[in-house]
Every structure is written in C-alpha cells, then in structure tokens.
Amino acid sequence: MPSGRGRPRPGPQPPARMFPPGAGPSPDPAGSHHERRIRSFQPRRSRVTAGQRAALERFWPRWGFDIDGLRRLDLSELFGDPELPVVLEIGFGMGEATAQMAAADPSTGILAVDVHTPGQGNLLRLADEKGLTNVRVGNGDAIILLREMIAPGSLSGLRVYFPDPWPKARHQKRRLLQPEFLDLAAVALRSGALVHCATDWEDYAEQMLEVLTAHPAYANTQPDGGFAPRPDSRPLTRFEGQGLDKGHAVRDLLFRRI
Template sequence: MFPQGPAADPAGSHGELRIRTFHPRRGRVTAAQADAINRLWPRWGVDIDGRPLDLAALFHSNTSGTPLPVVVEIGFGMGDATARMAADDPATGILAVDVHTPGQGNLLHLAERNGLSNIRVANGDAVILFRDMLPPACLAGLRVYFPDPWPKARHHKRRLIQPDFIRLAVSRLASGAVVHCATDWEPYAEQMLEVLSAEPELINQYDDGYAPRPDFRPMTKFERQGIDKGHVVRDLIFTRR
C-alpha cells in the first residue's frame, strides 16, 4: 500500500527477545492519510532500522540553516497535539515516534497543511532508536504523553517508563534537557514518579511531586475523555543534570 512508506518491521525487531511495550498497528487509513504517507514519507519519515541517525542533517532551520535542538516524543496518537506544539515552537525539532499508521499519516498531513518543517515522523521501536541510532547527549528533551498504562498487574512489565529505559534515554539527553511525562492512570503516575526520581541524573522541577499542568502541552481528545471518566491527569517534569 505504501511502497515508499513506513516499513512493517523496520529493524527486523522480531529477532529481539526483550518484552515489547507496544504492538504495531496499521488500522484503517483514510485517503488523506494515505496520500500524505505516499508523498511525504521519503522527505519527512524515518524508519527506526538501527542505523545511526544524523539529527543535524534531519533537522535544520529554514532561515539560518543551522541544526535545531531536537526533542523525541514517543506515542503521538493522531498527532494533533504534536502539530500544535511544533507550531508554537518552530525553533525546536520534534522527532515523533509511533507505530500507528493512521496517526503517522495524519501527522504528516497536519505538518504539510500547517507548514511545519520542524516535524519528522519515526516508525518503529523507541528503544532501538535510543539504543542504536542516537549518540550520547544529542537531545534537548523527551516527551511521553499518555503511554499505554498496561493496567493488569501481569502486564506492568510492558510499561515504557522503567528504570532500564530511563537510564538509556537519559544517556542521550544533553545537560538541561527536559523529560516530560503525562498520564491519567494514577498507579502508572506513581510508578513514573518513583522511576524518574530514582534516576540520579534527573532533577524533579517540582521538588518531590507532580508538576502543575503546563500550558504548552495541548489538551487532547484522549485527555478530555479521561477527565470525563473522573481520571486525574498527572504531569511529571524533570531536568537532566
């Protein structure tokens, strides 16, 4: 369907023995999303295939030609919030990672429609991205908004925010880089706070607790649905030493 689009398994990741935090999802793709993937993936798409990534070549300012500072966002859904944050902060590059094909197409469509040249859409496993493709201290931030909470106890090991992943991610963050997580699942928020607080290279910007909801993180449809169900949304904002 997408001869030059996102690969079904870009890194051959079926050969890895570790537990997955996600399942690849194709889903129903609209005509507009399919058109955006077919036209824009060669220019703005990145398959997470394990090969080192040149962020300076991937992100550069249209005005000065100098590389943009880059944040990685893991799990962007349909991309509406990502697009709004990119529009509000054109001086920052966003490498947005997901495995949901309709969302990938939608974010590419939004980026083109709104002239957002500071977005790149990455397809695949974020662990492989951080482990094999990014050099140390290259990122200005990490955003993880409303990741799958895997609520059943036997599935907690599938949650993304675990000590091993945070240790890996922090090694790719520059000093002063910001780690921002958000969830509407209270037990997961507690785990996030525990894991992030235990990482010695991170400093909680709000003493030992949760952050107030920041204005720069757009309200999403998913977040509104959680609030309507009585869920409490927690933000956690930490800085790399």
C-alpha cells in the same frame, strides 16, 4: 491421502507491506536485526484513510524514517539545521497535539515516534497543512531508536504523553517508564534537557514519579518533589480528554537531565 502429521508448520509470516520500500513506513522496520523482547506497545495497523495515505506517499520520503537500528541518525541532516534543538516525543497518537506544539515553537525540532500508521499519515498531513518544517516522523520501537540510532547527548528533551498504561498487574512489566528505559534516555539527553511525562492512570503516575525520583540522572523540577501543573506548552490531547471524561486525574511530571 498422505497424512499431514509430521510436516513442519510454517512459521509466522511478516506483516504485509502497505507501501513500496522507501515510499512509506515499514510494518516491521527492525525485523530480525534485533532481539525479540517484551515491548511496551502493540502495533496498530487500522484503516488508513485516503488523505492519510496521500500524505504518507507524498511526505514520508522527505519527513519520515524507519527505525531499523542499522544506522546512526544525523539530526542536523534530518532537520536541515545544525543549530536546531531536537526533542523526542514517544507515542503521538493522531498527531494533533504534536502539530500544535510544533506550530507554537518552530525553533524546536520534534522527532515524533509511533507505530500507528494512520497517526503517522495524519501528522504528516497536519504538518503540510500548517506549513511545519520542524517535525520528523519515526516508525518503530523507540527503545531501538535510543539505543542504536541516537548519538549521546544529542536530544534537548523527551516527551511521553499518555503511554499505554498496561493496567493489568501481569502486564505492567510492559510499561515504558522503567529504570532501563531511563538509562537509555539519559545517554541520549544532554544536560539540562527536560523530561515531560503525563498520564491519567494514577498508579502509573506514581510509578513514573518513583522511578524518575530514584534515578540519579534526573531531578524533579518541583520543589516539593511531586507532580507538576500542566504547562501551557502541552496541549490537551485526545487521550487526555478521554481520561477526563472517565473521571481520571491527569498527572504531569517535569524532570531535568542532570
């Protein structure tokens, strides 16, 4: 019997595509177009329910897009309104809070980005049920979106609610809120844009406050230079409820793009 020693081993295979091209989110939209690097997220391809799949199949071609890094987004065309201010929300979970914010403020477009397929389907389902026309769903890496696909000065706000805290010290380099991320966001945000972050991890909250305070492009809205009370515009999220149940203190940060 021939030995298998010395035969080249097959490389990692791309994730299986769940939907036909263009009919739903891609499992790896940027593919090999961009460099491999440490990411602040882990793609989660958990089970998609029948309702979520139906929403993705029906609404993704109209309201969803892959973050492939190969084109510049025209936000006026994407939302169908050249006058609509657009905020970027990174990481929306199952989309309940995003849908609430979109319903409460239909005069603002929400560009909601995540990599969780069930959450993408659920947000599209909620948007349909609530008659929302001001939500668009992006699938993929927000870093590539900011760096390659968003025109300078085109965003009116940035929301990062309960990002992965990467609590182990050796993993904290994966946290999203780093100076390099704030550099990219500063280019995409117009002057006066509101940056709103929230976390229930105390050390991550302190890190967020430190890096935002140190960055010359942002100014704290709080006179004392500290954390902000939760504004009424941010609904309680599922992750927030989980943190509160564990006795975690929730911290909000509100900064302005100078």
